[in-house]
Amino acid sequence: MALITIASAKGSPGVTTAALALGGLWPRPVIVAECDPAGGDIALRMPAADGQVLDLQTGLLSLVAAGRKSLQPDLVRQHTQTIVGGLEILAGVNLPEQNAALTHQWALFGPLFAEVEDFDVIADLGRIGAMTPQNNLLGSAQAIAMVVDTTPSNVVHLRERLAYIHSHHGGPLGVPVHVLVHASPKRGQAVREIRYALERSENKSAGVHHVAHDERGANVFQGQIKGDPARTPFVRSLVPVAAELAQATQSYFRTSTAAEVRVS
Numbered sequence: 001m002a003l004i005t006i007a008s009a010k011g012s013p014g015v016t017t018a019a020l021a022l023g024g025l026w027p028r029p030v031i032v033a034e035c036d037p038a039g040g041d042i043a044l045r046m047p048a049a050d051g052q053v054l055d056l057q058t059g060l061l062s063l064v065a066a067g068r069k070s071l072q073p074d075l076v077r078q079h080t081q082t083i084v085g086g087l088e089i090l091a092g093v094n095l096p097e098q099n100a101a102l103t104h105q106w107a108l109f110g111p112l113f114a115e116v117e118d119f120d121v122i123a124d125l126g127r128i129g130a131m132t133p134q135n136n137l138l139g140s141a142q143a144i145a146m147v148v149d150t151t152p153s154n155v156v157h158l159r160e161r162l163a164y165i166h167s168h169h170g171g172p173l174g175v176p177v178h179v180l181v182h183a184s185p186k187r188g189q190a191v192r193e194i195r196y197a198l199e200r201s202e203n204k205s206a207g208v209h210h211v212a213h214d215e216r217g218a219n220v221f222q223g224q225i226k227g228d229p230a231r232t233p234f235v236r237s238l239v240p241v242a243a244e245l246a247q248a249t250q251s252y253f254r255t256s257t258a259a260e261v262r263v264s
């Protein structure tokens with residue numbers, strides 16, 4: 001019922017990895033939807049809950065095909081799959097041709113995901129720019145997360161994107177925007193400097209969080225699961241982020257049963 005988008009402004013700072021980890025930590029039922037037109041890789045990198053490979057044909061594209069006449073929120077869960085660990089995912093597209101089939105659908109996904117009953121949706125938008133089609137989902141989001149590393153030019157790109165987001169959806173009464181800074185646990189000072197710079201800018205973020213650079217923890221979300229993921233610095237660094245994002249969007253979550261109770 002709540003839509004949370006996660007994206008980057010530049011490069012590949014770990015958006016998909018963070019989306020999967022947040023999904024795993026989410027306190028309510030959730031679907032991680034891969035809405036990165038540059039290519040889906042969750043189905044390629046994560047095994048299914050039963051250890052088999054995920055079905056590449058089931059996901060965003062099969063959902064759009066099934067909803068050709070009428071794309072309804074209750075269709076979404078017919079196209080999700082469960083990955084190892086129990087998280088439900090909606091696989092993205094893999095080929096440019098498949099992406100072309102989605103051209104006219106981007107404006108529909110935001111309202112669609114925000115209306116899925118009993119589930120929140122965390123949408124991985126990949127890299128967003130001024131003209132990218134997945135920007136359409138930002139307008140339906142109840143919380144926005146942006147991932148960045150500490151490279152100065154990437155931080156500059158992030159600030160440009162934050163200005164865009166704030167002018168369209170943010171501001172004091174708008175949707176909260178959280179920034180996830182991917183950096184070595186030793187680089188707390190660099191993260192504090194980014195937080196300080198963002199706090200001084202007009203486009204205030206709701207929170208600037210330090211996400212630990214940690215290969216073993218991140219590799220869990222490449223399907224290489226060794227030991228308990230919950231104990232890795234990466235996953236631990238996302239625990240407060242998941243809690244804060246979930247808290248910020250809690251009022252949007254309603255179960256179908258709760259809705260029925262209210263009606264009766």
Ligand SMILES: Nc1ncnc2c1ncn2[C@@H]1O[C@H](COP(=O)(O)OP(=O)(O)O)[C@@H](O)[C@H]1O
Pocket residue numbers: 008011012013014015016017018126182211212213214215218219222234
């Ligand atoms: N916190 C992290 N620590 C270490 N490696 C990471 C972290 N986050 C992502 N990675 C690695 O960086 C690469 C890109 O991550 P990915 O999540 O696919 O990025 P994006 O979705 O932004 O393109 C992957 O190899 C992933 O394992």
Ligand SMILES: [Mg+2]
Pocket residue numbers: 015016017036124126
């Ligand atoms: Mg990605």
